[in-house]
Amino acid sequence: MIVLAAAAVFLTFQTFAASRTPLPFIPKAVQKAEEGHAKVMRRNHMNLMFHKRDQTVRKGIRTDLNSLKGCVACHAVPGPDKQPVSFESPQHFCRACHDYAAVRIDCFSCHTSKPPGGEDLAVK
């Protein structure tokens, strides 16, 4: 029995240590999202963002769900100085996966990658 338990522990350790594939470290969001958000977003965020950006730019629809600002604010990652990091930093939420998958995004060549602060909060 003891041998079996020991074997089980050993096996578990082995499996853990044997996962040689490095996985991206995904930073925690600031707020708790509703059920299923992560699952849907992981697969569909690019399509949703395309769809919603057109709604916002072309039709002026500016709900919280349409807001890239909302994404950036909730997924802010604090840097060493406790201030949110920009896309320059590999710690940035979007970069965590995009670096891993080697998919280059150009959202942040125009949009700011930091959450709004101060006066910006007033305007959605």
Next chain:
Amino acid sequence: MSDNDNIARRKILGGIAGMAGVSLASGVTLFSFAGAKEPGDAVTSKVRWGMLIDAGKCADGCDACVTACFKENGIGSTGRPESDPQWIRKVEVRDPKSGATKSLPVMCQHCAEPPCVDVCPTGASFKREDGIVLVDKHTCIGCRYCIMACPYKARSFVHEEITDQKTHAPRGKGTVEGCTLCVHRIDAGGTPACVEACNDTSGGAMLFGNLNDPMSEISKRVAKYNTRQIRADLRLDPGIRYRGL
């Protein structure tokens, strides 16, 4: 409840709202922005945003509107003025015969028939339903055809990389940009930054409003006074009008 009942209820409610508007109206309009919309609503052509600029009140050498625009939209100088973006600029016009001069701001004139939209090869330059002419930078390829087509020199090209943009005003290298009429403020029920600055700190030469609403202040003034569109001969029907030119 039948449809007829619904209509009747609406009429009554509309009547009450109208009375409230009238009883308060002693030079003060309660519903100054009848076009204000909910964040989830799409813009409609019931609204045509426009501006009336009184050249008589626009002071020579005052650039409050330009400063406010740059601050609002995070436009900084690169140190190379020839290639700096200009969303709004002060222009001095002079009558060659009399020598009389007038100073006035010129920005995107938000034409009803915008030539920048006609020439855009990707559909990035577009006119919103409410008359605001914008660049969809997601589809802009930076060809600058619109810059050439615009008779008002209202568009600029971003030549250099930009960091620390304002959250509500994304701007980036390789795209064309121009006055958005502060669309982020308008969608939230506000007025453009230049108009606000002109009214707060300067002569109050700028008036913003809905040209499609006959009860709006701008429509009343446009109906009352002699106002002009710049280069009206091109028949582009700009939404920006000037008085005292």
